[in-house]
Amino acid sequence: MEDRILEQGAIIGYDIVKVDMFLNHRIDVDLLCEIGKEFRRLFPSKEINKILTIEASGIGIACIAAQYFGVPVVFAKKGIHRNVGNDIYTGEVFSFTKNQTTQIGVSKKYITAEDRVLIIDDFLANGAAVKGLIGICEQAGAAVEGIGICIEKGFQPGGKELREMGYHLESLAIIKSIDDGIITFG
Amino acid sequence: MEDRILEQGAIIGYDIVKVDMFLNHRIDVDLLCEIGKEFRRLFPSKEINKILTIEASGIGIACIAAQYFGVPVVFAKKGIHRNVGNDIYTGEVFSFTKNQTTQIGVSKKYITAEDRVLIIDDFLANGAAVKGLIGICEQAGAAVEGIGICIEKGFQPGGKELREMGYHLESLAIIKSIDDGIITFG
Numbered sequence: 001m002e003d004r005i006l007e008q009g010a011i012i013g014y015d016i017v018k019v020d021m022f023l024n025h026r027i028d029v030d031l032l033c034e035i036g037k038e039f040r041r042l043f044p045s046k047e048i049n050k051i052l053t054i055e056a057s058g059i060g061i062a063c064i065a066a067q068y069f070g071v072p073v074v075f076a077k078k079g080i081h082r083n084v085g086n087d088i089y090t091g092e093v094f095s096f097t098k099n100q101t102t103q104i105g106v107s108k109k110y111i112t113a114e115d116r117v118l119i120i121d122d123f124l125a126n127g128a129a130v131k132g133l134i135g136i137c138e139q140a141g142a143a144v145e146g147i148g149i150c151i152e153k154g155f156q157p158g159g160k161e162l163r164e165m166g167y168h169l170e171s172l173a174i175i176k177s178i179d180d181g182i183i184t185f186g
Numbered sequence: 187m188e189d190r191i192l193e194q195g196a197i198i199g200y201d202i203v204k205v206d207m208f209l210n211h212r213i214d215v216d217l218l219c220e221i222g223k224e225f226r227r228l229f230p231s232k233e234i235n236k237i238l239t240i241e242a243s244g245i246g247i248a249c250i251a252a253q254y255f256g257v258p259v260v261f262a263k264k265g266i267h268r269n270v271g272n273d274i275y276t277g278e279v280f281s282f283t284k285n286q287t288t289q290i291g292v293s294k295k296y297i298t299a300e301d302r303v304l305i306i307d308d309f310l311a312n313g314a315a316v317k318g319l320i321g322i323c324e325q326a327g328a329a330v331e332g333i334g335i336c337i338e339k340g341f342q343p344g345g346k347e348l349r350e351m352g353y354h355l356e357s358l359a360i361i362k363s364i365d366d367g368i369i370t371f372g
Contacts, residue, residue: 020296025261025263025296026260027245027261028258029249055241055243056241057245060246062213063215063245064249064250064253066215067219072212073213073215075242077211107206110207110212
């Protein structure tokens with residue numbers, strides 16, 4: 001993952017690394033398979049019975065990873081959709097990249113107190129999306145077995161906060177800093 | 187696919203069938219694998235070198251299917267994102283379900299005149315999304331090798347129009363009608 005970021009990532013400004021070459025616009029499915037296998041290795045618990053992610057770029061990663069866990073995927077939807085119905089757990093996610101708050105939701109049918117959830121997402125920075133997903137698990141009474149992230153921005157506080165909260169968080173690459181276009185991993 | 191719709195689909199009003207139990211909210215990854223294999227069987231061309239879909243619910247289907255084709259996935263993004271950059275092919279998609287027009291875009295880097303594209307999506311009704319994706323392929327000079335759809339609403343005109351335009355369109359299930367909550371396949 002670190003090699004791929006250095007090889008194909010693009011840096012925008014001082015804090016955004018763009019990985020749409022392989023992760024969130026064009027998707028390298030072979031890489032996703034490697035990511036899925038690695039998450040299985042990092043989260044060997046046989047109790048995980050669901051993978052939870054958030055649209056849109058988390059979905060491909062979660063679906064491929066789910067093959068190695070043998071479990072279904074549920075993705076939180078952004079905004080309010082006519083087709084979702086009213087029986088939903090919701091949360092608010094503030095995106096610093098887009099500078100806007102998004103309402104996310106998961107139908108109450110698809111996450112329950114019996115679930116032991118692995119949360120998967122492409123990026124972790126301030127942790128707003130993951131915390132929104134954790135909040136939905138809490139509303140449902142579901143247990144969060146772990147959090148698997150492809151790329152963590154170690155210079156932003158989300159990862160530290162989640163680890164201090166006691167969550168089992170694994171990031172495949174942690175970017176420690178981006179200085180003058182040079183990425184350092186932590 | 188037809189069995190699954192009858193078993194787990196929910197009908198809203200007279201023209202919406204809701205498949206979020208297995209396809210576009212909770213995702214049954216085993217079913218997606220079967221879908222992926224079936225698309226490979228229906229589109230055996232070895233020339234296909236890219237799968238194109240549209241966020242969000244197409245992404246999981248496309249990623250799983252791509253494993254059977256050994257090709258990358260590109261998904262068209264909805265709305266204008268700060269991170270996408272300006273070098274994008276765009277199209278407009280009108281959603282009858284949501285009653286709104288969405289701007290979709292694909293970076294020029296990720297679709298080119300060398301590409302022979304299989305378009306994959308979950309639903310086909312009026313064909314607006316697929317036509318938007320075809321338009322993007324045309325702008326790029328890419329060839330559309332085929333269009334693979336999970337569920338086609340045969341009582342809406344998209345499928346007929348696309349077949350008349352000469353596209354190789356394959357739908358895994360075609361809903362002929364929904365009357366008083368009874369689904370008939372075509």
